[in-house]
Amino acid sequence: MAETIVPRPQAGQVVSEPGHRMVDPAALRVRAGQLAELEEARLRAGTPGSQRMHERAVRSMTSGVPSSYQAREPWPIYLTHGEGSRVWDVDGTEYADFHNGYGSMVQGHAHPAIVRAVRERIGLGSHFAMPTEDSLVVSEELARRFGLPQWRYVNSGSEATMDAIRIARGVTGRDTIIKIFGSYHGHHDYVMVSIGTPYADIGPAEHMNSLGYGAGIPQVVIDLTVPVPFNDASAMERRIEELDAQGRLPACVIMEAAMMNLGVVLPEPGYLQAVREITARYGIVLIFDEVKTGLCVAPGGATERFGVRPDMVTLAKALGGGLPSGAVGATAEIMEVVASDRVKQVGTFNGNPLTMAAARASLLEVLTAPAYDHLDRLNDRLIGGCDAILARHGIPGYTVGISSKGCVNFTDAPIRDYTSFMAHQVAELPELAWLYNANRGVLMAPGREEEWTLSVRHTDADVDRYLECLDRLAHDLVAVAV
Numbered sequence: 219m220a221e222t223i224v225p226r227p228q229a230g231q232v233v234s235e236p237g238h239r240m241v242d243p244a245a246l247r248v249r250a251g252q253l254a255e256l257e258e259a260r261l262r263a264g265t266p267g268s269q270r271m272h273e274r275a276v277r278s279m280t281s282g283v284p285s286s287y288q289a290r291e292p293w294p295i296y297l298t299h300g301e302g303s304r305v306w307d308v309d310g311t312e313y314a315d316f317h318n319g320y321g322s323m324v325q326g327h328a329h330p331a332i333v334r335a336v337r338e339r340i341g342l343g344s345h346f347a348m349p350t351e352d353s354l355v356v357s358e359e360l361a362r363r364f365g366l367p368q369w370r371y372v373n374s375g376s377e378a379t380m381d382a383i384r385i386a387r388g389v390t391g392r393d394t395i396i397k398i399f400g401s402y403h404g405h406h407d408y409v410m411v412s413i414g415t416p417y418a419d420i421g422p423a424e425h426m427n428s429l430g431y432g433a434g435i436p437q438v439v440i441d442l443t444v445p446v447p448f449n450d451a452s453a454m455e456r457r458i459e460e461l462d463a464q465g466r467l468p469a470c471v472i473m474e475a476a477m478m479n480l481g482v483v484l485p486e487p488g489y490l491q492a493v494r495e496i497t498a499r500y501g502i503v504l505i506f507d508e509v510k511t512g513l514c515v516a517p518g519g520a521t522e523r524f525g526v527r528p529d530m531v532t533l534a535k536a537l538g539g540g541l542p543s544g545a546v547g548a549t550a551e552i553m554e555v556v557a558s559d560r561v562k563q564v565g566t567f568n569g570n571p572l573t574m575a576a577a578r579a580s581l582l583e584v585l586t587a588p589a590y591d592h593l594d595r596l597n598d599r600l601i602g603g604c605d606a607i608l609a610r611h612g613i614p615g616y617t618v619g620i621s622s623k624g625c626v627n628f629t630d631a632p633i634r635d636y637t638s639f640m641a642h643q644v645a646e647l648p649e650l651a652w653l654y655n656a657n658r659g660v661l662m663a664p665g666r667e668e669e670w671t672l673s674v675r676h677t678d679a680d681v682d683r684y685l686e687c688l689d690r691l692a693h694d695l696v697a698v699a700v
């Protein structure tokens with residue numbers, strides 16, 4: 219296809235080509251519904267092996283999947299293997315992988331350096347619950363990259379944010395915490411609050427509602443977590459003042475410096491600096507949850523990319539090169555509560571030798587400076603290409619991303635936080651785009667709020683395949699919807 223590279227838009231800019239009329243979102247919704255039926259039928263016809271595996275799986279594994287985030291009606295796609303930027307399903311279909319294990323595989327699948335490190339390590343014993351040299355090499359490298367001197371390990375992003383919050387509570391002696399409305403920080407009770415909320419239940423910016431995400435979370439825990447909007451430092455400050463007046467000064471603000479899990483929402487100029495200043499002034503621990511951004515947007519994550527230093531950082535996903543992993547980094551003052559054993563930071567599998575061997579190889583041999591140059595170049599091409607397609611076909615929206623991460627926002631207004639996302643996203647289109655991609659050999663993370671993740675093994679051919687799918691989708695939408 220003929221691809222026009224257009225200048226990269228500013229975050230939040232709604233792109234249109236001068237002289238091009240936007241297709242009405244209501245018409246797009248109708249057309250999207252019709253196309254989704256056709257594409258769903260095509261997907262079912264193309265995945266008989268997954269259907270059979272699902273029939274067997276549901277007998278012993280609830281909903282036929284290891285995690286509810288892997289479920290899909292009527293059945294999910296079951297995979298066999300991956301190599302580089304590609305994965306294969308049980309029917310033998312090859313996909314260019316932009317899902318990448320919810321952003322864990324920025325190294326690409328079966329990277330030779332990581333395969334070698336894990337192979338060598340497993341022959342030497344895979345678990346002792348005693349420290350090995352690789353764990354200190356990894357912490358030295360993380361300290362260098364993130365500018366935070368002290369590190370501990372866990373086994374997932376949820377464990378990382380849970381431990382970080384407990385440490386912040388231990389340091390400050392306070393219980394209340396602040397999070398950003400709509401931000402996902404894992405599946406433990408402290409943070410399963412105010413995510414995936416229907417628009418009508420969000421509440422005003424100054425007083426957003428604390429709402430549990432699913433059953434089983436005690437109301438007393440929900441009430442300790444206070445949500446505020448992204449990209450609005452004054453709303454955060456007003457909420458802190460109010461909590462302070464009630465004798466509930468927060469222990470921490472936990473946030474992503476650039477929001478993932480809502481497509482990608484970049485911080486507006488000055489926002490992170492203002493948050494840093496406010497939290498420092500009130501003695502509130504600032505935690506950047508870099509489980510997604512961590513090693514994916516720069517060597518030192520969003521912390522390096524946006525030049526604002528938090529008090530703590532949480533990592534997981536890409537840290538382990540495909541093995542379960544997680545880490546908490548902090549200043550020496552903060553980690554004193556752990557060193558003194560006032561806060562218990564523990565776990566049988568923390569610093570597992572296999573994970574540490576994979577992380578060491580990943581950090582020292584794979585995620586090097588040229589790797590980030592490669593990711594930046596490919597992502598710029600992908601973002602420019604997507605915007606050119608939207609503009610050419612008059613589809614409302616814009617593309618936004620950083621380094622390996624990005625998404626097409628199908629929206630008729632800029633998205634700067636959860637409220638604008640829920641108000642303006644044409645929600646039928648990400649679902650339809652997922653189907654179009656899957657039926658044409660491109661695997662995306664499912665869900666209206668997911669972003670793509672490139673790997674260092676992705677090539678221009680993978681970007682072309684993604685752009686071809688989007689062009690097909692845009693063409694088919696507009697063919698009838700105008």
Ligand SMILES: Cc1ncc(COP(=O)(O)O)c(C=O)c1O
Nearest residue numbers: 374375376402403404509510534
């Ligand atoms: C920003 C962020 N924090 C924490 C988590 C939880 O990580 P895990 O699924 O490894 O527990 C996620 C998972 O998507 C995440 O995106």
